[in-house]
Amino acid sequence: MKFSAPRKAAVLTMSLALALSATACNRGEEGAEGSTSATLALSTLNNPFFVELRDGAEAAAEEAGIELEVVDAQNDSATQTNQLATAATSGTDGVIINPVDSDAAAAAVAPLIDADVPVVAVDRAVNGAEVESLVSSDNVAGGRQAADALAEAMGEEGKVIVLQGVAGTSASRDRGAGFEEGIAAYPNIEVVAKQTANFDRAEALNVATNLLQANPDVTGIFAENDEMALGAIQALGDRAGSEVKVVGFDGTEDGLAAIEAGTMTATIAQQPAELGKRSVEVLEQLLAGETVEATIPVPVTTVNSENVGEFTE
Amino acid sequence: MNKVATAAAPKKARGGSRIGRFLADNGALVGLFVLGLALFIATPDFLTGPNLLNIGIQASVIAVLAFGLTFVIVAAGIDLSVGSVAALSAMGSAWIFSEGSMPGWIALIGGLAIGALSGAVSGFAVAYGRLPSFIATLAMLSIARGLTLVISEGRPIGTAPEVSFLGGDLGVIPMPIIVLVVAGLVAAFILNFTVMGRYMYAVGGNKEAARLSGVPVRKVLVTVFTLSGLFAGLAGLLLSGRLDSAQPQAAVGYELDAIAAVVIGGASLAGGIGRISGTLVGALVLVVIRNGLNLLNVSSFWQQVVIGLVIAVAVGIDSLRRKNQPH
Numbered sequence: 001m002k003f004s005a006p007r008k009a010a011v012l013t014m015s016l017a018l019a020l021s022a023t024a025c026n027r028g029e030e031g032a033e034g035s036t037s038a039t040l041a042l043s044t045l046n047n048p049f050f051v052e053l054r055d056g057a058e059a060a061a062e063e064a065g066i067e068l069e070v071v072d073a074q075n076d077s078a079t080q081t082n083q084l085a086t087a088a089t090s091g092t093d094g095v096i097i098n099p100v101d102s103d104a105a106a107a108a109v110a111p112l113i114d115a116d117v118p119v120v121a122v123d124r125a126v127n128g129a130e131v132e133s134l135v136s137s138d139n140v141a142g143g144r145q146a147a148d149a150l151a152e153a154m155g156e157e158g159k160v161i162v163l164q165g166v167a168g169t170s171a172s173r174d175r176g177a178g179f180e181e182g183i184a185a186y187p188n189i190e191v192v193a194k195q196t197a198n199f200d201r202a203e204a205l206n207v208a209t210n211l212l213q214a215n216p217d218v219t220g221i222f223a224e225n226d227e228m229a230l231g232a233i234q235a236l237g238d239r240a241g242s243e244v245k246v247v248g249f250d251g252t253e254d255g256l257a258a259i260e261a262g263t264m265t266a267t268i269a270q271q272p273a274e275l276g277k278r279s280v281e282v283l284e285q286l287l288a289g290e291t292v293e294a295t296i297p298v299p300v301t302t303v304n305s306e307n308v309g310e311f312t313e
Numbered sequence: 314m315n316k317v318a319t320a321a322a323p324k325k326a327r328g329g330s331r332i333g334r335f336l337a338d339n340g341a342l343v344g345l346f347v348l349g350l351a352l353f354i355a356t357p358d359f360l361t362g363p364n365l366l367n368i369g370i371q372a373s374v375i376a377v378l379a380f381g382l383t384f385v386i387v388a389a390g391i392d393l394s395v396g397s398v399a400a401l402s403a404m405g406s407a408w409i410f411s412e413g414s415m416p417g418w419i420a421l422i423g424g425l426a427i428g429a430l431s432g433a434v435s436g437f438a439v440a441y442g443r444l445p446s447f448i449a450t451l452a453m454l455s456i457a458r459g460l461t462l463v464i465s466e467g468r469p470i471g472t473a474p475e476v477s478f479l480g481g482d483l484g485v486i487p488m489p490i491i492v493l494v495v496a497g498l499v500a501a502f503i504l505n506f507t508v509m510g511r512y513m514y515a516v517g518g519n520k521e522a523a524r525l526s527g528v529p530v531r532k533v534l535v536t537v538f539t540l541s542g543l544f545a546g547l548a549g550l551l552l553s554g555r556l557d558s559a560q561p562q563a564a565v566g567y568e569l570d571a572i573a574a575v576v577i578g579g580a581s582l583a584g585g586i587g588r589i590s591g592t593l594v595g596a597l598v599l600v601v602i603r604n605g606l607n608l609l610n611v612s613s614f615w616q617q618v619v620i621g622l623v624i625a626v627a628v629g630i631d632s633l634r635r636k637n638q639p640h
Contacts (some may be wrong), residue, residue: 045462045467046462046467046561046562047467047561047562048467048468048469050467051466051467051468164613167613167614168614193610194610195607195610195613196613196616200562201556201558201560202374202552202555202556202560202563202564205555205556206367206371206603206604206607207603207607209367209370209371210364210367210603210604210607210608211607211608211610213358213361213363213364213367213608214356214358214607214608214610227560230556231556234555234556234557253468254469254558
């Protein structure tokens with residue numbers, strides 16, 4: 001293919017624009033001056049949860065005097081692999097990875113482990129590679145707690161629909177399994193439908209509307225994250241909170257606001273900032289030569305109208 | 314210009330009855346009826362007033378996106394940025410209202426302007442920068458999504474009441490359906506009854522021939538991408554209006570749904586062929602499938618398989634039909 005000079009320039013400019021747009025949102029704020037540097041490789045910043053996780057990690061890093069570089073894989077495993085390869089060659093002292101995909105991450109962290117760079121996984125595990133530690137919320141326990149909260153609000157009887165997350169993700173699997181286990185303890189509650197809305201609010205609005213068509217007598221909805229719970233609430237309109245109880249998962253800002261407004265019954269709050277903070281602390285310990293536990297659970301809490309004030313501040 | 318003539322004028326007497334000809338020309342519509350009939354048999358919840366309204370509401374965002382995309386595809390281009398531009402327009406509009414403290418109607422117009430402007434940038438890159446539309450709009454896909462994240466800092470922002478109104482009801486009729494109908498009529502008018510619309514078919518049919526016959530090709534290209542951006546902006550406002558909030562991750566991947574809708578509707582990715590009515594039917598096919606799969610409580614693992622198969626079958630039948638049809 002032959003390109004004329006101006007055309008070449010245009011192509012170059014465009015690819016530069018592409019590259020810039022990709023990096024512009026990747027750059028985290030500069031960490032405090034310090035002799036040690038670390039990399040936080042996030043799956044995405046396109047989600048308030050991971051933004052809070054990043055904020056928690058940055059605060060902890062500043063306190064510990066670690067220069068933390070934040071990279072965002074935009075939910076693409078290949079991008080994450082490249083970012084970690086770059087980190088490995090740029091002489092980072094430690095890496096905190098929040099895998100896009102637990103399985104794909106193994107290959108991505110391998111060069112780091114070979115180079116004796118300590119790797120801590122946060123929120124999602126790395127399958128098939130020996131990372132030093134996994135800092136994560138207990139999703140299965142959270143699913144059980146969600147089942148209890150929903151059952152209690154429904155008076156331990158009635159029909160329930162479940163809005164599932166992205167099919168095949170561990171968060172969806174674990175929360176779903178925990179919920180199923182928990183709800184089985186209530187013989188008068190029946191799960192009438194389970195459908196995915198891919199953790200997305202707009203999709204949940206459509207899917208919940210459709211499911212309510214098929215099951216008009218539903219009195220409870222469990223959504224595997226708050227975004228979907230908020231979509232379901234939108235679908236329910238005035239019935240949300242009164243006739244139909246909705247329980248979400250994550251404890252995002254909007255989710256907590258919905259609990260305060262009475263449209264959402266409960267959510268299982270993960271503590272993203274705490275996840276970020278703990279993972280930096282664990283990395284700090286590793287860099288100091290200490291040994292750490294292989295899994296570090298960060299507790300999840302059931303948030304309802306009684307204790308929502310403690311979380312919103 | 315051969316294709317232009319074919320698309321422009323209804324076909325003169327060909328073999329077969331009037332009904333047969335109608336069916337042959339509206340393969341997607343037939344598919345939609347077959348799909349509807351199957352669901353009607355499978356579940357009593359499908360053919361109910363409220364569910365049909367749901368389908369209309371749920372089709373609105375994809376249909377409006379796809380209307381805009383139809384201009385581009387008719388002119389033998391592609392616009393991959395429509396989902397990102399929709400998100401940017403919605404976020405920009407919400408930002409103007411919430412952070413910029415401007416009146417809601419400015420936020421509404423601002424959102425549309427952001428969409429049109431993004432489209433115009435792609436259009437200039439294609440028409441004057443001579444970038445393939447695939448590349449120019451791929452760049453815009455990334456730029457618009459990135460800007461959405463920059464503006465929002467990754468968090469949802471509340472929309473102006475004027476934007477939320479788009480997602481609400483006007484009396485008993487849902488606003489998204491009204492927006493869908495109005496946008497469809499405007500798009501069909503532009504494509505069929507304006508000189509610019511006829512130019513789009515001409516450019517898509519044969520760019521060189523169009524240029525030689527005096528069609529201002531560059532102006533046409535800028536126009537189709539600007540229109541695509543404007544419609545994407547409207548779709549974004551519609552989406553955020555339904556949720557009362559602009560989401561940073563809104564409309565990710567919607568460009569693929571929009572392309573599917575246009576293609577199922579009978580448009581050719583080679584350009585010169587496509588109708589707004591077909592695109593509407595294409596969008597409805599996609600939404601009816603999703604609605605039906607939900608009503609039937611089909612496992613989410615299988616849903617993606619089914620949707621892919623329906624797209625392949627719909628487009629496959631359509632292109633077979635075209636092959637057997639004299640041009």
